[in-house]
Amino acid sequence: MTNIVFYFSGTGNSLKVAKSIAEELKNVEIVSMNQIAEVNLEKEYETIGFVYPVYFGGLPNKVYDFVSNLDLKNNKNSYYYGIATYGGFVGNGISQLNELLQYKHDLSLDFGEKLKMFANYIVKYKMRDNVIETTEKSNKDLIPILDKIKRKEEKKSKKSGILFKFFYNKGIKNIKRIDKNYNVNINCTYCGICVNLCPVQNIKINSNKHEFNHECEQCMACIQYCPEQALNYKNKTQNRGRYNHPDINYEELVKMNNIIDK
16 A cells, blocks of 8 residues: 655755655655645555644644645544654644644544754754754664654654643744744845745745745745845844755755645
8 A cells, every 4th residue: 555644844854754754664655735725635545644843842833734624534544653853842743743633533643753853943043053963863863763653653642731732822823923024135136945935825026025924834944045045034043054954955845845836
């Protein structure tokens, strides 16, 4: 039978994990959670996975909406797993997905695991200069996770923590309008990379002027991939460097996300 893994990725971390899963399990469809339309899984899959970053100790809005709208009625007996990539803390990153599957689809995760990767939430801190070391360690840590998924091991999720719920709800409710503090400097060449990468089509360029539509996911793709470092948050990110996963470039991320001309 075929396997499928859904991923959400702004800087390439979760896409890298999804690709590693496909290499290990074989016969795997990799599908971005940037899809706008409801996804109906008409055929049966042996395993169904979700790979996504942790935002404020929980699920990104896009991931929450995507999983909520999935049609899984033909896959009640599949093996479900989730991998939450994170840079700071994982919080309810796994348990929230499990509870969402239970609430929306009467299903549960068979296996859930966290994976620490390079922290790149540039609007809040200066990124460290240990990309190579962190990437090597995350690659190493991923190996036993892949082995457990391949063998269909079980690791049930714990119940979401109340304090993490409070932190998540407080942070995620204001996230869409954070783009009101974005600015674009004179280094911009209007190449359109930020527009093409945005998973929610939040950015438009009209008459050489950027428009932000207040549907931001805070995935950091637009800031991190800008080749001129022209797009910034307030006056905080100008000198904080830029990051994308060493194995995932702009062209691949756009191709895999399939988000141009939607």
